[in-house]
Amino acid sequence: MFRRTQSLSTVCSAGTCWLRASGDLAQFGLPIHNNRAPNQSLHPITIQLRLKSSAVFQDRESTVRIRSVLQEYEAQLKPTPVGASTPAHAAHGKAEWKVYGDGTRQCKVWISRLNLPEGAVLQLAVNGQPIDRMVVRQGAARYKRESERGEVVPVVELNQVLQVCYVGQVILEGEFYLE
Numbered sequence: 606m607f608r609r610t611q612s613l614s615t616v617c618s619a620g621t622c623w624l625r626a627s628g629d630l631a632q633f634g635l636p637i638h639n640n641r642a643p644n645q646s647l648h649p650i651t652i653q654l655r656l657k658s659s660a661v662f663q664d665r666e667s668t669v670r671i672r673s674v675l676q677e678y679e680a681q682l683k684p685t686p687v688g689a690s691t692p693a694h695a696a697h698g699k700a701e702w703k704v705y706g707d708g709t710r711q712c713k714v715w716i717s718r719l720n721l722p723e724g725a726v727l728q729l730a731v732n733g734q735p736i737d738r739m740v741v742r743q744g745a746a747r748y749k750r751e752s753e754r755g756e757v758v759p760v761v762e763l764n765q766v767l768q769v770c771y772v773g774q775v776i777l778e779g780e781f782y783l784e
Contacts, residue, residue, distance in 0.1 A: 673706035680767045680779035682716060688776030692720040696777055698746075698769070701784070702761040710758040714739065714748040714767070721771065728770040731759055739769075 682698035698716035705711070714729065716739070725741040729748060736759040739746040750756040761767075761781055769777040
């Protein structure tokens with residue numbers, strides 16, 4: 606994913622494909638393999654498009670989805686004074702919230718170094734209002750919701766605080782800022 610104001614350039618697995626994006630223009634390239642003459646050089650194909658919302662490129666092995674990001678917030682999750690006195694004192698995390706050009710939203714939360722029991726349930730809240738739950742697996746917890754898949758994605762505003770609660774206590778929190 607990339608923001609409209611940034612440039613992106615990447616190469617996939619040993620040069621088999623490439624992607625360049627800048628502003629609202631994206632180019633995607635793939636080599637064309639000649640199965641009848643495998644020793645011949647590859648002839649690339651380039652696809653160029655203007656990004657107003659999203660585009661998907663797919664072959665038998667992978668899918669590349671390009672979506673323009675209209676709004677993006679991030680929060681660094683750090684222990685609260687209460688969290689510092691719990692088994693989760695070394696935990697930290699990150700949250701991202703995005704709105705794409707096609708109007709869909711996405712919210713992700715990653716937390717690691719959770720010294721809590723396997724299967725422990727964590728409550729997520731924005732400014733004290735519960736939004737969802739996460740489950741601890743191998744010392745970490747992950748949350749991802751996308752409205753594109755029909756999932757409910759909370760609405761988040763700049764400077765709102767994401768809180769992570771365990772047994773009714775806020776153990777981690779972070780304020781959303783512009784990415």
